[in-house]
Amino acid sequence: MQQSKQQPSTLHTLVLYGLGFLLLWEWLRPLKDITTTDDINIFVMYTMFLFIVTYFQLPFWISFPVKLGALLYALHSLYFFDVFLSFKWVPYLLEDISYNLTLFSDQNWNEMTSLSRSLLFFILLWLVSYLMHYWLIQTRRIFLFFLITVIYISILDTFTVYDAKLAIIRTVFIGLLLIGILRMMKIIETEGFSLLKGKFPVLWVAPLSGVIALSSVLGYVAPKASPLWPDPVPFIQNLSGKEDVGEGGKGSGIAKIGYGENDSQLGGPFEFDYTPIFKTYDNARHYWRIETKEFYTGKGWENKIPTTAVPVDANQPSAQTDYTKIWEEGLEMEDNTARIEAEKGKEYSFLMIPGKLTKIDADPDTTYQLDGVKGKISTFQNGGEVKLSSYSMNYQLPVLKEEQLKESTNSYPQYVTDNYLQLPETLPQRVRDLAAEITADQPTIYDKVKTVEGYFAKEAYGYNTIEVGVPEDDEDYVDQFLFETRKGYCDNFSTSMIVILRSVGIPARWVKGFTPGTFEGMGDGGLREYTVTNANAHSWVEVYFSGIGWVPFEPTRGFDNPFQPEEDKKESAPAAAVPDQPDKPEKDLNDKKSASSETKSFASMLKTAGYAAAGLIILLLIAAGLAYLFRRKWLRQYTIWRYKRKQGSETFEEAFERLLWLLKVYGIRRQPAFTLREYALYVDRALDTKDMKILAKAYEGVQFSPKKQTDLWNDFHRELWENLIKRIRP
Structure with a gap:
């Protein structure tokens, strides 16, 4: 009669989950080097939380909302700055999801926002954590995932900037240890031994770990033979035309x-x-x-x-x-x-x-x-x-x-x-x-x-x-x-x-x-x-x-x-004093013009003044029209001149909001679903800088701070602000 599959003890499950998490972590480590993700800690902590919740085997009606809440909290930590339980951020999240669903249906992947990309990545981690539970506890087969992990790290080490020398050693050690433990568990089940008795951890895990660790160390320190085949990367780069240049x-x-x-x-x-x-x-x-x-x-x-x-x-x-x-x-x-x-x-x-x-x-x-x-x-x-x-x-x-x-x-x-x-x-x-x-x-x-x-x-x-x-x-x-x-x-x-x-x-x-x-x-x-x-x-x-x-x-x-x-600082010469004009002698009363001639002269003056006023209005309208048509040529310099020497606690906020308006005028518009941080990243990509992200972070700090900061409009932030404006193309 075939033995029924026994469930591993709490200690054994903890060991399996711990090693499974470390193996999955190797997929996250390269993200900082090969993507624009600045901080992967939030993804690592979220993955660890998923493994912990799964370890306790909570009912679905408890585990699902707990994991969903952790996902929302992780998204909130990345993209929103208000209090999590205030739920003020929820409408923005729903709006962003709605916007990206439209892009998803149109298969317009490139335009998806960072918020939705992160949401999909968190969901992917959720699914993978479930698969790890299935492979480790249900089927007790992890070799395929281990092999894919080794291939993944090897490819990154070959074709990207990621240095996987230590990652390969960690992966091989963790993978072989997992495979050994799972294989041992299958043998015990086949022979009908109980996993709850005996000295399983000491008699199996310790020697297995020692052998794998010794093999890894020897492989790391041993001299390496030269490669038998030339490096394929330069050949591939030459085919694609990608090479480093000035x-x-x-x-x-x-x-x-x-x-x-x-x-x-x-x-x-x-x-x-x-x-x-x-x-x-x-x-x-x-x-x-x-x-x-x-x-x-x-x-x-x-x-x-x-x-x-x-x-x-x-x-x-x-x-x-x-x-x-x-x-x-x-x-x-x-x-x-x-x-x-x-x-x-x-x-x-x-x-x-x-x-x-x-x-x-x-x-x-x-x-x-x-x-x-x-x-x-x-x-x-x-x-x-x-x-x-x-x-x-x-x-x-x-x-x-x-x-x-x-x-x-x-x-x-x-x-x-x-x-x-x-x-x-x-x-x-x-x-x-x-x-x-x-x-x-x-x-x-x-x-x-x-x-x-x-x-x-x-x-x-x-x-x-x-x-x-x-x-x-x-x-x-x-x-x-x-x-x-x-x-x-x-x-x-x-x-x-x-x-x-x-x-x-x-x-x-x-x-x-x-x-x-x-x-x-x-x-x-x-x-x-x-x-x-x-x-x-x-x-x-x-x-x-x-x-x-x-x-x-x-x-x-x-x-x-x-x-x-340094520019020349020549003092401008004072304007020449205008000599006092002597009083003009009064006209002789006998030289007065007749009333009719005065009336004609007055009418002529009115007519001339009317023409002059009309001409001035036309000139002003033309000037206003030209100023509007060519506003992209002068708005940047005017804005820099206006704020360069301003002081006060409100200046930074006012200058930043003016910058947002300028970006809109020059065609770098903020999408309705964009958070300020997402928009800052979008602007930095468009202008080839990272300055907008720094200014946006400072602006959000002012907005959500109970006290207004008076020192934000300093030389540093002013320089970043000015450089951003100069980079905007007319």
């Missing part, structure tokens, strides 16, 4: 933004990659420069000057060659400090350079070598390149005034004129003609440079990452951008500015690195914390000014140059 790259597909070294073939579309690369802790705002290039080929950038390797003293790293010298001696400099902390697996074997380095603090075994042409500082240990996970730097930035730059002449050093005025012989003449036309009426070199820097915005060149052309074999990269496509990204704008400046005899060079990144908050010692991602990869322009050095400029639309010279 900010874009030539290829048959869409490239992926990131830092790369080969810039000989520029052009083509790219997609943004928001994978974090490193965090910075800094007391100044600047670009992170890596290297410069001087030779424009007509298709891209190369270095033709023979490279010179220069050892760098960590305590005196400012000693540089002529080519890599950034600023001349004698300038007023400000001292600053910065710390770099690279994300795991994203380290570089060179330094991010914030300015003129005066000290480098890293592993004491590290040595440094300067590329005398590019300006790149590489890091070495024991004779080989090493990737530093963290390092600190002391550096200086110059304090420049516009007056200094305007006084600069065209007296350049020989190495500057020999290498940084180069242009290809194939450069079309119309590019040179345009350069001469743009700079013709500017009196100083600085005025010419600023005119070229602002030319692209003035002439409505568009920032675009998708519809970007690739020059043909007989076509020049800059010529194509200036006269044909008129849209592109930083490589197009920066290269074009350099070519235009060189065409009129102003030396300039191409610089690569990263923008400052996304501000995360204030750290210790007054240092600001920034997160830099692949999407912050950037190229810009440095122009040489005699007696000063290489000064950065930013021609790319939508980007603000963090290095700005």
Whole structure:
């Protein structure tokens, strides 16, 4: 007679549920690295709660509402800020569900809101937790789920940024332990033993755990043989056209933004990659420069000057060659400090350079070598390149005034004129003609440079990452951008500015690195914390000014140059005093005009005044119409001017609400079902920032706080607010 299946004891069930939860947790861990989910803790805690409720085997009429309540509370924690039991958030949730059901019926998956996506994910976790109960307690078969988990983690480790080295070990250990326990339980049931008696935990689980743990450790520390087959990822990436580039790259597909070294073939579309690369802790705002290039080929950038390797003293790293010298001696400099902390697996074997380095603090075994042409500082240990996970730097930035730059002449050093005025012989003449036309009426070199820097915005060149052309074999990269496509990204704008400046005899060079990144908050010692991602990869322009050095400029639309010279502060001359007018002598009474002539004169005056008033009204109406038609051109600047110097506890709220209105005017509308947080994420994606999320969080804090905060309209929030407005496209 066949034995009936026995239910495991409470202890055995607890062990199974615990291991099952740990195995399912491995599915959640990668979400932070491969998705835009900032915090997975809420999903982990919700999953744990589901396992706990299932463990107690409560009746359905109790367990179902308890799990549903936990799901709603988890959603509330993610997207709503009012009190959970107030239920003020329920209408918004129902409205969002209704809106997304329409999208679901239309199969419009891309437009679904984050709230509904999270709701579906919570439901999925609920279903999987039930399946885990079914596999562990009812069928006692977990091998298929274990195998799928291993495949899932392996794929992520191969094709994404997720590092699954430890995840594989954890998964194998947990999976084999579960399989062993379940197999043992089946043997006991087949032989008719009782699970409630004996020394089951000690006699089975302990030895099994020991064997699996020992095998895992030996597998981890043992030497590995080289792979028998080449890595398939580069081959697949080449087929799809996805490879890391400066900010874009030539290829048959869409490239992926990131830092790369080969810039000989520029052009083509790219997609943004928001994978974090490193965090910075800094007391100044600047670009992170890596290297410069001087030779424009007509298709891209190369270095033709023979490279010179220069050892760098960590305590005196400012000693540089002529080519890599950034600023001349004698300038007023400000001292600053910065710390770099690279994300795991994203380290570089060179330094991010914030300015003129005066000290480098890293592993004491590290040595440094300067590329005398590019300006790149590489890091070495024991004779080989090493990737530093963290390092600190002391550096200086110059304090420049516009007056200094305007006084600069065209007296350049020989190495500057020999290498940084180069242009290809194939450069079309119309590019040179345009350069001469743009700079013709500017009196100083600085005025010419600023005119070229602002030319692209003035002439409505568009920032675009998708519809970007690739020059043909007989076509020049800059010529194509200036006269044909008129849209592109930083490589197009920066290269074009350099070519235009060189065409009129102003030396300039191409610089690569990263923008400052996304501000995360204030750290210790007054240092600001920034997160830099692949999407912050950037190229810009440095122009040489005699007696000063290489000064950065930013021609790319939508980007603000963090290095700005102080403007001239000339006191405006007081208006000339108007001399007192002597009293006019009274007219002779005998010279009075006749009554009829006075009447005619008065009528003529009325008629003239009527014409003047009508003309003025027409002009005002025309002006009002033009102002309305072109409101997108001036509303941004007017708004910034209006709020820039305002103070008071209500200013932040008023400015944020004005920002919401501006976004609506410029076409970035808030959907009815969007919460403020969802809308902030939508705006950040549209404008390629993360600033809106910070401002929205601060605004919600004010709205739901019993006390109004008076310090929110500070330099930090004002800067984020202003940058967002500047990024809005007319």
